[in-house]
Structures are given as C-alpha cells and as structure tokens.
Amino acid sequence: MIAERPETMVRMGELAVSGEAGMALVALGLGSCIGLVLLDTARPIAGLAHIVLPDSNGDGDAPAGKFADRAVPALIDAMKAAGSLVSRLEAILIGGAHMFSLGGGSESTLNIGKRNEDATRAALKHAGIPVRIAETGGGNGRTVRVEVESGRVLVKHPGAPEVELYAR
C-alpha cells in the first residue's frame, strides 16, 4: 500500500461515500461478501458498501452496510447527501464468491455469495440503478479499490496484481 494515496477502508458491514479528489474507497478480502460500488456518472462522487448477508429480516440495529436489503438504500441516501442524484447512479458488483460449502442443508441457504448478489441486484433494480459490470461468483477472494476522482474500479485477486474492471 502506498502511503500518499489516502484511502478509506470499508470493512464488513460498513459503507462509505466520498466526493474528495485523491481519495479511494477500499474493501479488502471480499469472499462471500459483496462489494457494491455506486458511481455518479457526472460528478466525482463514489460509494462503496461491504455487504455480508442478503436479508435483514427487519433487524434495524445492524450496521448500515451489513444486509443487502438495507445497504442498497442506505448507500443511495449517502450518495444523495453527498450531492448525487439517483438518475445519475450506476452500480458495479464485486465478490459473492463461494469459497467453501458447509455440506448438508439446501443449497439456497448455503451459497451466501450467490444470495448476496441476487439480493443486491434485486434492491438495485427496485431503485432503478443499472448494473454496469459484475465480477462475482467463483471460488476466490477479491479486493476492490474505487478511485473517487477518476471513477476507476480496480480489482485484485490473491497473489495477482490489481486490474481495472471499470472506469466511469
């Protein structure tokens, strides 16, 4: 990590929005979690949520980014508060891997990564926000970095260099 690049770490269940030039939002080691990136197509404003599970089942005390059904509206609200408009938002999804299976039970309760992606996409669709690109599923972890000013979304796999997935 290079010290002069200011970064905000978005950890499990957290979300962050920034309109600060030079700032990057980072979620390290996404496994079954989803990194949801929202970009403003017209202004340098970016948001990132580190979603852990699909459905809050009405649990209003959980961290804002933890459950997909609450994280999507919460991130949209934070983008609006930073000066964005819903009509200018686009989404990028990273993560949702299936790193190991627990055996037994039904597949739907076990593949948390897939359920996280489905729930996040459903909430984005409900809000009318298009998903530009998704790098999801598979069996490996990922790190995502979003550069606020350039709108670049960079993804890193274990033991590999960072690559650009998307740019506004």
Add this chain to the structure above:
Amino acid sequence: MKTTYSEMQLDALRELANIGSGTAATALSSMLGRPVDVSVPSALALPLADAVDAAGPAEDTVTAVVLPIFGDFDGIVLLLFPPADAATLCGLLGVEADSEYGLSALGEIGNILGSAYVGALGMMTGLGLEPRPPQTVTDMLGAIVASVLATGAESSDVALVLDSDLIVEGTQCSLSFMLVPSRNGVGEVLAGLGLVG
C-alpha cells in the same frame, strides 16, 4: 442485534478452547513425533469487522482448513496455516508444500486436529457434535475469515472467536485454530457447561 458475554462465560469458553487445542496438540505431536506446545487461548467477542482485523493482514495468502460442525450446536472450526508454516509442516511430513500432496497433507492434518478438537468439545459439554468433511482453501486471509464469520452473522453483529496457536517445538512452525460457533451454538455450549447462554 447486540450480543454480550460475561467474563465468566468468556473464561469458560477460553478453557474449552484450551482443552480442545490441547487435545489437537497431542494428535499433531504423535503425527510428527515432536513435542507441540499450545499458546494460551483467547476468547473474544468482537464486532464482525474487528474480528476480521484481529485475524491478521486481510490480503495475506494463507491455507485454511474449514471444518463445519453440525449436531447439538452448529459452528465452524477454522485452521489457518501461513505459507511459511505450511511449508515447514509439509517438510516435517516429507511432502512438497506446493504440490497436490502438500495440500492433501494439510487437509488431513486439519481433519485430524479438527476432529480431536471437536471431540474434546463434545466430551466437555456433553453435546453430540459431528464434524463434516473438511475443505482446504488457499486464499486471502480476510476473505476466508469474513466468509466463515458470515455464516454465523445472521442474528448477531458480534462474532465470538476462540483462538489458540499450536507451536511445533524446535521449529518456527505454528498454526492457529479458530472456533466460530453460530449464535445459537454459543448458547448451547454455555448451557452444556452449566452456564446460562
């Protein structure tokens, strides 16, 4: 949902981890023909994000054996082998770490140690516990730990992590054990120990 544990409950869980990892150390010692020490275990109830941070640098590549437990309580036993330690361990067993044999040897070590650990847990708590077949993954530490914690995070924002290290005497080799019970699992374990969950 907020979850808290009393000092007495955490002490009891720490003791449980101590006996579980002690049994696992004995198993490892007889496999390697060398003494194996156990560190003093920790029992930490941490917010999910802090629990991931506590495991170590998120982007470090580690080999992990994931051993799900089902039965009277559900949870996951996780064994973490940092790459250098995995290589040392494979060397002691006479296999190449970066080969199929190496991974399968680590998986087998995980299976034996995890089963010993789970067996000791079952004995102490009087609970019927059944380990499922272990899976070996090599990936980012943070991604592994977060994915394990996610399985127990449905109803609690706090992760209970019982952590202990095994150190093979005369080497730099150590591996760490984590027991991550599901929320209901913690209640069952505490009840089995005679403490209200």
